[in-house]
Amino acid sequence: MTAVHASSRQPDHGDWDETVDAIIVGSGAAGMAAAITAKLAGLNVLLLEKTDRIGGSTAVSGGAVWLPLNAQSAGAGHPDTFDKVWTYLEQTVGDSAPSDMLRAYLDAGPKMLEDFTHQGVLRLVARTASPDYYPDLPGAAMGGRSLDPPEFDGRKLGRHFKELRDPLPEFLVLGGMMINITDAKHLLRVTRSFASWKHGMKLVLRYVSDRARGYHRGTRLLLGNALAAQLFEQVLQRGIAYRLKADLQALVRDENGRVIGVVVHDNGAPKRIHARRGVVLATGGFPWDAARRNEQYPAPTGPWSMSPKGNAGDGIRIAASASAALGTGHTHAAFWAPVSLLTRPDGSVQRYPHLVWDRAKPGLIAVNSAGRRFVNEATSYHAFVEAMYAAHAQVPSIPAFLVCDQRFIDIWGLGLALPGGRPRQHLIDAGYLLRGDTLAELAQQLSIDPLALADTIARYNRLAAAGEDTDFGKGSTAYNRYLGDPDHHPNPCLAPLADGPYYAVKVYAGDIGTAHGIATDPHARALDATGQPIPGLYVVGNDMQSVMGGNYPAPGITLGPGLTFGWLAGRALASTVAAR
Incomplete structure (x- = not known):
């Protein structure tokens, strides 16, 4: 058995502290999507989170999800076609991302949403008005492609609500009440409009009630916090095991180079966990890895990221130690x-x-x-x-x-x-x-x-x-x-x-996150320097080389691919022959 720099030998079962089918490292949208998909396929899944909160970058994001060709776009007044969106991406992304990855995203994104909607995993609502960021280019849409999570009642999480990562303080008022743009507009007009006064009073009374009941913040969740909460609720309801303060140290490979487990510090205690089907890395990219940031970002740069500080490049660094290759050809290393x-x-x-x-x-x-x-x-x-x-x-x-x-x-x-x-x-x-x-x-x-x-x-x-x-x-x-x-x-x-x-x-x-990560194939399998998949290793979210090549064509182009390739990784795990 090999961890980093260890000699290779086949492990005995007694070498493992624990055995599961699949290990997912990172609890943002991409990681939870992979975990839920694998669980729905009948696998025994373990979700590992380095910090003491679930949700990753998703929980502090705006929550938009860009999924062209989704089933809601026509109903939102913006019917879409593959040719139309492909024309737009040719101009905004071009050859800075592999065409097979873009095609996989466009093909699988609507299927992911249909599957998650049917299974009761995820609810998203298409925007009726939300222009792509370059609306004058051919193929751009004025709405329909970007979707939002609806308001979520954090009380559904019960005692686990405190384990959900809090939103950014900038998305809070009165010390803990989430608001969106619509709420903000009403609050600014609360003394000039009866409708706005009613809206504002409803928000404040709900918030006061939450705090009186002992919640550390308001339970009316919006934006990316609502998306993370939806997925976390599914983790809980589906009985997916998860560990907080579980810090990935190394991948374990067999003599054939297949990833068969991880070494992790679980609340400070070292553990070796066997993954019969494989490991998915979704640790959030490298915005807080100062050395890699200074190497990859243009100058000047500094500690200016909005991502959680736990996103320090662990997944990328550890995947590279297992022979995974970084992607190339991107326009920018970050969003x-x-x-x-x-x-x-x-x-x-x-x-x-x-x-x-x-x-x-x-x-x-x-x-x-x-x-x-x-x-x-x-x-x-x-x-x-x-x-x-x-x-x-x-x-x-x-x-x-x-x-x-x-x-x-x-x-x-x-x-x-x-x-x-x-x-x-x-x-x-x-x-x-x-x-x-x-x-x-x-x-x-x-x-x-x-x-x-x-x-x-x-x-x-x-x-x-x-x-x-x-x-x-x-x-x-x-x-x-x-x-x-x-x-x-x-x-x-x-x-x-x-x-x-x-x-x-x-x-x-x-x-708001990094775009340069590990090269993968359309099934989210990590690739080595020769372009071959590394058996048992999958990479999603901002650990994966962005399918947008570091470009930003529209709102939600990180969460859309994150959910999609998380779903693809979970399906690939389910179809993989289990290792000994």
């Missing part, structure tokens, strides 16, 4: 997002992802260290950071600055500075929120040329007043306008910056 950073009094850092709430709204611009715009502020979060890196090659643009006036911050907020006139002085004192009564004062705070900033804003204001951004096209696409203010005309993404005071936050080139 980017601009992130602002608040250093708390205790020295810890809170990260805020500027995904869909503030950048597209009318009255905000982004500038670099020269005080100049460099990007369409309403573009996707991934494309925004692409632009940061492109601009940085000429002028320091990391960090960049999001700039707005008093009216904007009161209506929309700015990062951690919440809207509605809530207290912000603590953010100013911490250096997170920068404020100036005049543009010159703000420029001094940002250490940029005040004349350049004033000139940039004057030009932007003229464009905004005319309703057309001829410089960068803010508000020029359906995706831009989808995220803007529908009540603002003529352009829902453009409004002049008015009188001071003015505000800004620094944003860094962060990520």
Whole structure:
């Protein structure tokens, strides 16, 4: 038997502390999908989670799932065809991902959803309005391809609710109540609309009831937390064994190179667990592996990821030690997002992802260290950071600055500075929120040329007043306008910056997960350097080389493939001949 650097011999049964059919390492959507699929096929499954919470990156995500050709798309008003989506992917992904992997995803994704829906495993609802991120390209869809998990009642998890990973603090209000964009819009209008007041009161009363019953946070779950909770409920209901604080140390291979088990620290105790059918790695990629990040990301980079800190490249590193090869040809090593950073009094850092709430709204611009715009502020979060890196090659643009006036911050907020006139002085004192009564004062705070900033804003204001951004096209696409203010005309993404005071936050080139991982075949089997599958080893989620090649064509392009290839891995395990 071989662990890493150990000699090879066939193990006796007495060498194992435990034997199961399949071991799944990692409890995000991809890992739980693999575990549930294998269990539905009758296998004895063990789910291992390094941290003390279930849910991985899924639980802290926005929860969108991109599944072209799903059965709901026509009913959502957006009938889809293979030729249409393939045309779109040819332009947005191209040859940065193997065509057989993309075809496997498009073929299996709808089947996965149909199977999980039929089995009562998963419920997703197609968006009637949700443009792909490049809506002007041929083959793009205006909705139907992206689906969301419905609201989930966390009380269904019973005593296990505390084992579900909490969402990001930025998705919480009142210290523990989840809200989505619809909720936020109602809460901002609670004093101006009876319907919004009713909506807001319903949310608050539910939350107060939850806390009075002893829950550590609200049990009305949304976004990726609802998706993770749905899957976790199935893990519990299907009787899938799982271990928290179970840290993978090594894979075990027989003399023929087949993966037949794992070495794991189970709550600190070393264990050797036999997997008769195989092992699935779904540990969340490498955003918190500093060495690999510095090697794979463009410069500058830093600890700016929104992923859980447990996603430290364990699966990729350990798979590579078992002769698995890394994928090649990708455009980017990560899925980017601009992130602002608040250093708390205790020295810890809170990260805020500027995904869909503030950048597209009318009255905000982004500038670099020269005080100049460099990007369409309403573009996707991934494309925004692409632009940061492109601009940085000429002028320091990391960090960049999001700039707005008093009216904007009161209506929309700015990062951690919440809207509605809530207290912000603590953010100013911490250096997170920068404020100036005049543009010159703000420029001094940002250490940029005040004349350049004033000139940039004057030009932007003229464009905004005319309703057309001829410089960068803010508000020029359906995706831009989808995220803007529908009540603002003529352009829902453009409004002049008015009188001071003015505000800004620094944003860094962060990520929401990695795209560079282990090469696999369409069955999620890990490949070696010769392109041959490694028997008994499967890789899914962000441990797997992205089928998007590090591109970001639409919302949900990590969870869609994660669920799909998790399902494929579970089916492959079920069809595998058991090892001795």
